[in-house]
Amino acid sequence: MASASFVKLNALSSPRISHRSFAHPSASPPPRVSFAIRAGAYSDELVKTAKTIASPGRGILAIDESNATCGKRLASIGLDNTEENRQAYRQLLLTTPGLGDYISGAILFEETLYQSTKDGKKFVDCLNDAKIVPGIKVDKGLVPLPGSNEESWCQGLDGLASRSAEYYKQGARFAKWRTVVSIPCGPSALAVKEAAWGLARYAAISQDNGLVPIVEPEILLDGDHPIERTLEVAEKVWSEVFFYLAQNNVMFEGILLKPSMVTPGAEHKNKASPETVAEYTLTMLKRRVPPAVPGIMFLSGGQSEAEATLNLNAMNQSPNPWHVSFSYARALQNSVLRTWQGKPEKIEDSQKALLVRAKANSLAQLGKYSAEGENEDAKKGMFVKGYTY
Ligand code: 13P
Numbered sequence: 001m002a003s004a005s006f007v008k009l010n011a012l013s014s015p016r017i018s019h020r021s022f023a024h025p026s027a028s029p030p031p032r033v034s035f036a037i038r039a040g041a042y043s044d045e046l047v048k049t050a051k052t053i054a055s056p057g058r059g060i061l062a063i064d065e066s067n068a069t070c071g072k073r074l075a076s077i078g079l080d081n082t083e084e085n086r087q088a089y090r091q092l093l094l095t096t097p098g099l100g101d102y103i104s105g106a107i108l109f110e111e112t113l114y115q116s117t118k119d120g121k122k123f124v125d126c127l128n129d130a131k132i133v134p135g136i137k138v139d140k141g142l143v144p145l146p147g148s149n150e151e152s153w154c155q156g157l158d159g160l161a162s163r164s165a166e167y168y169k170q171g172a173r174f175a176k177w178r179t180v181v182s183i184p185c186g187p188s189a190l191a192v193k194e195a196a197w198g199l200a201r202y203a204a205i206s207q208d209n210g211l212v213p214i215v216e217p218e219i220l221l222d223g224d225h226p227i228e229r230t231l232e233v234a235e236k237v238w239s240e241v242f243f244y245l246a247q248n249n250v251m252f253e254g255i256l257l258k259p260s261m262v263t264p265g266a267e268h269k270n271k272a273s274p275e276t277v278a279e280y281t282l283t284m285l286k287r288r289v290p291p292a293v294p295g296i297m298f299l300s301g302g303q304s305e306a307e308a309t310l311n312l313n314a315m316n317q318s319p320n321p322w323h324v325s326f327s328y329a330r331a332l333q334n335s336v337l338r339t340w341q342g343k344p345e346k347i348e349d350s351q352k353a354l355l356v357r358a359k360a361n362s363l364a365q366l367g368k369y370s371a372e373g374e375n376e377d378a379k380k381g382m383f384v385k386g387y388t389y
Pocket of ligand 1: 216299329331
C-alpha cells in the first residue's frame with residue numbers, strides 16, 4: 001500500500017530547505033505543499049522486494065532465456081527444443097534443494113512463470129517455498145535501430161502495463177528488461193538515448209504495477225578496445241539511464257541494476273585481473289549510481305564461471321554503497337548443463353553442480369571466495385560474438 005513514510009520523506013525534503021535558504025527573512029512561510037514524487041500504491045512493497053533480493057550472501061539465478069535461446073542451451077547437450085525439455089530443465093534448476101540459501105531471486109521466461117513441475121506444483125510456489133522471489137523477463141527482444149550504426153533497440157513497451165499486472169497476479173515480484181549497447185558500433189548517441197529512454201519507461205511502468213524493475217543496459221563484451229574505452233562508454237550510458245529514470249519519476253529505492261562489469265573488449269590483446277576489473281567497475285558505479293539504489297546484480301556476459309565469481313569477489317573486498325552481487329545465466333548454468341546431458345539419473349549431480357556455483361558466488365558476494373579447487377571446466381570462457389538472449 002501507499003507508503004506514508006515516502007510521502008513524508010518527499011514532502012519534507014529539499015523544498016523546505018530551499019525556502020529557508022532563499023526566502024526573504026520578513027516573508028511569511030508559504031503553505032506546506034505535500035508533493036510526493038513517487039508514492040505509488042506499491043512503494044513499500046517495492047522497497048521490501050528489492051531489499052529481499054539484495055540480501056547478504058545471495059544473488060539472482062537468471063533462467064529467462066527466450067524459447068529460441070533455451071533451445072541453444074538444450075542443443076549444446078543434444079536435446080530437442082520442445083516444451084517438455086524446457087520444462088524438465090527448468091524443473092531441475094528450480095527444485096534444487098537448498099538453493100534459497102544462496103539465491104534470492106529467479107528470473108523466468110513467460111512460459112516458465114505459468115509452468116508447473118511434473119507433479120503439478122507451480123514453479124512460482126516452488127520458488128516462494130524456497131524463499132526465492134519470482135521474476136519475469138518482460139522485454140520483447142532486440143530489433144535493428146534504423147538511422148544508427150547497425151545497432152539495435154529493445155521492443156516491449158506496448159501493452160507492458162497490462163502484461164505486468166498479469167505477471168504480478170501470477171506471482172512475479174520483479175521484472176527484467178535487457179537492452180544492449182555495442183562499443184564496436186560506436187555506440188551512436190541515438191542508440192544510447194533510445195536504450196536509456198526505453199529502460200526508464202519500462203522501469204516506471206513496472207513500479208506502477210508492483211514489479212521491481214531490473215535495469216539492464218548490457219554493454220556487450222564484443223570488441224578489441226581497452227578497458228579505458230569500456231569505462232568511458234559505461235559512464236556515458238549510465239549517466240543517460242539515470243537522467244531518464246529521474247525524468248520518469250522512478251523511485252530509486254525500488255530498482256535493481258544489472259550492469260556489465262567494466263573489462264577490456266573480449267578480443268583485446270590483454271586480459272584484466274579481477275582487481276583491475278573491480279577497480280574500474282566500482283569507479284564507474286560510484287561516479288554514476290546513487291546510494292539510494294539497493295543492489296547491483298552483475299550479468300556474466302560470456303565470462304567463464306570462475307572469472308565471473310573472482311571478479312565479483314574482488315568487488316566485495318571493502319564496503320560498497322550498495323549490495324554488489326550477481327544475476328548470472330551462463331556463469332551459473334554451464335556446469336549444470338554439462339553434468340545433466342538430459343539424463344534423469346544425472347539430475348541430482350546437476351543440482352549439486354548448481355549449488356557449487358551458487359555457493360561460490362554467495363561467498364564472492366561476501367568477499368570470501370577462494371578459487372582453490374575450481375575445476376578446469378569452470379575456467380572456460382563462454383563469450384559468443386554478437387550474443388542474443
Ligand atoms: P549472462 O549472465 O549469461 O550474461 O545473462 C545475462 C542476462 O541478462 C540474464 O538475464
